Amino acid sequence: xxxxxxxxxVITIRPSQERGHANxxxxxxxxxxSFANYYDPAxxxxxxxxxxNEDRIKGGxxxxxxxxxxxxxxxxxxEGALEHKDTIGxxxxxxxxxxxxxxxxxxxxxxxxxxxxxxxxxFLQIWIMPDRRGLAPSYEQTFFPEADKSxxxxxxxxxxxxxxxxxxxxxxYIYVTNLDAGKSVVYSARGDRYLWVQVTRxxxxxxxxLLVAGDGVAVSQAESIELAAIDNSEILxxxxx
Numbered sequence: 001x002x003x004x005x006x007x008x009x010v011i012t013i014r015p016s017q018e019r020g021h022a023n024x025x026x027x028x029x030x031x032x033x034s035f036a037n038y039y040d041p042a043x044x045x046x047x048x049x050x051x052x053n054e055d056r057i058k059g060g061x062x063x064x065x066x067x068x069x070x071x072x073x074x075x076x077x078x079e080g081a082l083e084h085k086d087t088i089g090x091x092x093x094x095x096x097x098x099x100x101x102x103x104x105x106x107x108x109x110x111x112x113x114x115x116x117x118x119x120x121x122x123f124l125q126i127w128i129m130p131d132r133r134g135l136a137p138s139y140e141q142t143f144f145p146e147a148d149k150s151x152x153x154x155x156x157x158x159x160x161x162x163x164x165x166x167x168x169x170x171x172x173y174i175y176v177t178n179l180d181a182g183k184s185v186v187y188s189a190r191g192d193r194y195l196w197v198q199v200t201r202x203x204x205x206x207x208x209x210l211l212v213a214g215d216g217v218a219v220s221q222a223e224s225i226e227l228a229a230i231d232n233s234e235i236l237x238x239x240x241x
């Protein structure tokens with residue numbers, strides 16, 4: 001779909017410091033969208049993207065067994081490692097470079113603990129609403145080498161598992177790139193799609209708008225965006241229906 005003069009690219013920044021925040025001692029969490037005790041009717045999600053929590057868990061601590069239904073839950077580890085166990089028989093260690101997808105479907109219980117007894121674990125917890133309810137619970141985990149993400153966008157989540165990505169039950173794609181300072185990438189999109197950019201580290205410009213770690217950006221009516229790193233940076237890009 002080509003953009004007309006009336007269809008200008010819309011870019012809305014969600015600054016890091018304006019996110020919801022909860023600190024329980026063992027868990028320090030920042031919420032891009034409403035979650036748990038943080039409620040903001042202006043930030044309930046973006047399209048099918050419902051949750052982006054940036055979590056830091058102290059050594060030896062974690063989330064005890066708890067249940068979910070009808071949600072696609074993705075864990076993306078930035079530092080440290082998480083130990084995962086669930087009621088459909090999975091036990092796994094999730095480390096940087098790996099992506100975990102858990103489809104809660106009709107119901108699943110799981111736990112996530114910091115694997116280290118002393119060092120913090122730092123990760124993103126991402127929830128995407130599925131395209132239908134009542135799916136059978138399922139689990140998938142894949143490692144993506146650094147070379148695949150260096151100064152290029154690498155698809156890590158997709159509805160069809162393209163290029164070895166983790167599958168998801170929604171018309172949604174997640175890409176990641178690790179940009180060296182001074183490097184840039186351009187993402188081409190259909191004008192009827194919705195993009196969300198989440199900065200996990202570094203500083204960069206998105207179409208000449210300065211972003212820092214923790215910032216999120218909603219983009220609509222765009223045929224392309226450019227991400228240009230000022231410092232070494234890591235970025236997740238969501239392409240949503």
